[in-house]
Amino acid sequence: MKDKVGIVIVSHSIDVARGTADMVRQMVGDTVPxxxxxxxxxxxxxxDVAKILKAIDxxxxxxxxxxxxxxxxxxTNSEMAVELLDAGRQGxxxxxxxPIVEGAVMAATEASGGGSLEDVRRTAEELSPQ
Amino acid sequence: MTDWTSSSVVIRHKVGLHARPSVKLTQLAKTFAATVQIAGTPEGPWIDAKSIVKVMAMKAKQDSTLYLRASGGDAAAAVTALAGLVERDFDEDRAHAASG
Structure with missing residues (x-):
């Protein structure tokens, strides 16, 4: 499983975060961290920065x-969490x-196919108006 | 001039090529090295079957025909596998059975 890019979902609401994760699991499967x-x-x-750090881990x-x-x-809290990571992990x-829900499903689909981190980001961001 | 292996298949799935079927089609397409494209008409426009965003944006409907083509070493296997997935209704019955 660690040969696929991992996905972290950060919402203001634990229910939204859990529901989004459920959609990813059901639609994409469990091959992606x-x-x-x-x-x-x-x-x-x-x-919460501490919770975000734990999720990244x-x-x-x-x-x-x-x-x-x-x-x-x-x-902003996610950016702060990234800054607190070891230098080796930050990059x-x-x-x-x-968008959080659609982006998570798209990103996880790309990750499940073995895409690179840049592929995964590009796929999620392809959804947003340029 | 690219040498394509082609096929077509009617989408029977009750909601067409929506979110879940699109994910499955994209995931399967990504397992092949070949360039794999799909379209709603034989004339195209052809889109990359490995791009989840583009496949989902196609919004192919139930009873519409999906045209498939592939080019590269494993093109024939890719076309056969993808057509099979659509014919089997994206294996949803099996998935439901597995999840109880």
Whole structure:
């Protein structure tokens, strides 16, 4: 499984994150490392750098990890989490500029076929208006 | 002039080439080294069957014909496998049976 790019889903809502992960598992299968997180440390809506770091760890692959986020804070906290990674890992994590649900399914499909981290990001971002 | 191996198959799946079938078709296409393309008419436009975004954007409907073509070393196997997947209705019954 670690020969495929990993996917991390970061939403303000744990329910959205879990539901998105469910869609990826059902549609794409379980050949891709996948982790999700959502909610602030108090259990409310929000995102949390520590949870994002843990999710990156869970989905880690030597081929890299692509993160899908929903709104503002999810992106800035994900950027912060990436900055906290070891220097060796930082270059292997990308945050995709794509809608979270659709992007996660597209990215995971590309990853399941053995695509590179750049292929995975490009596939997810192909959805967004240029 | 590219040498293509071609086939066509009618999509029987009740919702056509939507999300889940598109993912399966793309995943299967990616297992072949050949260039694999699909189209809704024999004249094209031909799209890359390995691109999930493009395959999903095709929105091929139930009872429409899907045209397949491939070029490269394993082109014949790719066309046969993809046509088979569509004919078997994307193996959904089997998947459902497996998931209980």
């Amino acid at each position: 996948l982790a999700y997180c959502g909610g602030n440390p108090e259990g409310g809506l929000g995102t 869970e989905a880690w692959s030597d081929k890299g990890v692509a993160i899908l986020v929903d709104l503002g804070g999810a992106e 292997k994590v990308v945050i995709c500029n794509a």
